[in-house]
Amino acid sequence: MNLNNYISELIEANQGWVSFASFMHEALYHPQLGYYASGLQKFGPGGDFITAPELSRFFGMTVGRQVKQVLDVVEGNVLELGAGSGKLCRDILSSLESQGRLPDRYLILEPSESLAHRQRELLSELSPQLFERIHWLRELPEQFEGVIIANEVFDALPVHILKFDNGETFERGVCRSSEGFSWSDRKLSKEMEALAPEPPSANSYITEFCPAAFGLMNDLASVLSSGAMLIFDYGYEADSYYHPDRVSGTLMCYHRHQADTFPLLEPGEKDITAHVNFSLLAHAATDAGLDLIGYCNQAQFLVNAGITTLLEEIDPSDSAQYYPAVSAVQKLLSSDAMGSVFKAMCVSRQVDLTMIGFTDGDRRYRL
Numbered sequence: 001m002n003l004n005n006y007i008s009e010l011i012e013a014n015q016g017w018v019s020f021a022s023f024m025h026e027a028l029y030h031p032q033l034g035y036y037a038s039g040l041q042k043f044g045p046g047g048d049f050i051t052a053p054e055l056s057r058f059f060g061m062t063v064g065r066q067v068k069q070v071l072d073v074v075e076g077n078v079l080e081l082g083a084g085s086g087k088l089c090r091d092i093l094s095s096l097e098s099q100g101r102l103p104d105r106y107l108i109l110e111p112s113e114s115l116a117h118r119q120r121e122l123l124s125e126l127s128p129q130l131f132e133r134i135h136w137l138r139e140l141p142e143q144f145e146g147v148i149i150a151n152e153v154f155d156a157l158p159v160h161i162l163k164f165d166n167g168e169t170f171e172r173g174v175c176r177s178s179e180g181f182s183w184s185d186r187k188l189s190k191e192m193e194a195l196a197p198e199p200p201s202a203n204s205y206i207t208e209f210c211p212a213a214f215g216l217m218n219d220l221a222s223v224l225s226s227g228a229m230l231i232f233d234y235g236y237e238a239d240s241y242y243h244p245d246r247v248s249g250t251l252m253c254y255h256r257h258q259a260d261t262f263p264l265l266e267p268g269e270k271d272i273t274a275h276v277n278f279s280l281l282a283h284a285a286t287d288a289g290l291d292l293i294g295y296c297n298q299a300q301f302l303v304n305a306g307i308t309t310l311l312e313e314i315d316p317s318d319s320a321q322y323y324p325a326v327s328a329v330q331k332l333l334s335s336d337a338m339g340s341v342f343k344a345m346c347v348s349r350q351v352d353l354t355m356i357g358f359t360d361g362d363r364r365y366r367l
């Protein structure tokens with residue numbers, strides 16, 4: 001069966017309509033047919049999109065400095081969610097090794113079998129002393145101490161779509177039509193009505209809403225007994241997320257580095273993402289008993305945590321190394337590229353620290 005047929009049957013079995021979150025869940029995570037199930041390359045120049053760890057090893061090396069500071073006081077391990085190609089794990093472990101602070105275990109929770117396989121391939125090239133610390137999990141541990149890392153994971157969680165129209169709120173879902181999959185709006189279910197945010201001021205407005213992000217945050221909060229969670233992703237605070245100009249939401253698809261806004265076309269063939277609402281995510285964390293100890297632009301985090309110091313360690317006369325490294329770091333820091341729409345957030349339990357990554361440019365007041 002192909003994914004189109006599978007989703008069509010799902011729609012039929014559900015009286016002709018499924019939420020966009022169900023559609024997105026199948027499109028990305030169907031265990032055999034979803035986008036993340038296929039063995040095709042997703043990340044980097046030969047894939048569909050590029051993430052910070054793919055752009056430069058200096059991202060992971062810098063995150064490693066922040067991780068070390070937490071491990072110095074918590075003495076725990078590292079748990080990475082959705083580890084992509086494995087490069088972030090490789091770079092954080094190398095950084096921790098060079099700082100003399102290797103954890104006993106570096107855990108990876110990766111729902112995609114095919115990505116976990118790729119990660120194993122890449123990471124098996126590390127020295128045995130690093131590789132033996134890496135363990136793949138199928139589910140969260142019951143309890144965890146240390147540092148949890150999620151880079152571009154929350155933007156990949158299935159979202160519901162809400163449509164606000166002249167005082168009424170609808171959920172935008174998916175049905176079948178002669179042209180394939182089509183949008184179809186319904187009155188909100190009682191369950192969604194209880195969860196949905198207040199309507200924005202504009203009369204006609206479409207936005208995404210991600211209860212799965214609160215669910216994941218709750219799950220993580222319940223296992224984190226002491227330590228910190230570092231979240232890197234693109235997104236906004238609530239007032240920017242619901243900015244009156246953003247009337248059609250933030251949903252984007254990526255295929256071969258081309259962006260489009262047609263998620264109902266070719267499900268399973270392309271990535272689908274939505275920007276993260278950091279205000280809602282921060283509130284979910286504090287409601288779950290965590291402390292919000294840092295929030296700033298990703299570029300600011302990287303500068304605070306010493307990315308430029310790391311760059312200084314390369315000899316500028318070694319132009320083959322130096323210029324590509326500088327150019328990639330510039331992309332990480334530039335506000336036109338990854339610098340400002342990407343944010344870094346840290347929530348913690350029982351950690352009394354001034355985190356090196358959040359010393360300047362604090363934006364918690366915006367959440």
Ligand SMILES: C[S@@+](CC[C@H](N)C(=O)[O-])C[C@H]1O[C@@H](n2cnc3c(N)ncnc32)[C@H](O)[C@@H]1O
Pocket residue numbers: 036043051052053054081082083084085109110111112115150151152153156157216
């Ligand atoms: C956009 S990719 C980012 C990959 C990688 N972190 C990077 O930055 O290159 C999203 C990743 O999140 C994973 N993912 C999705 N839902 C997840 C969940 N509930 N828990 C852990 N990982 C998840 C996906 O399988 C995928 O590896």
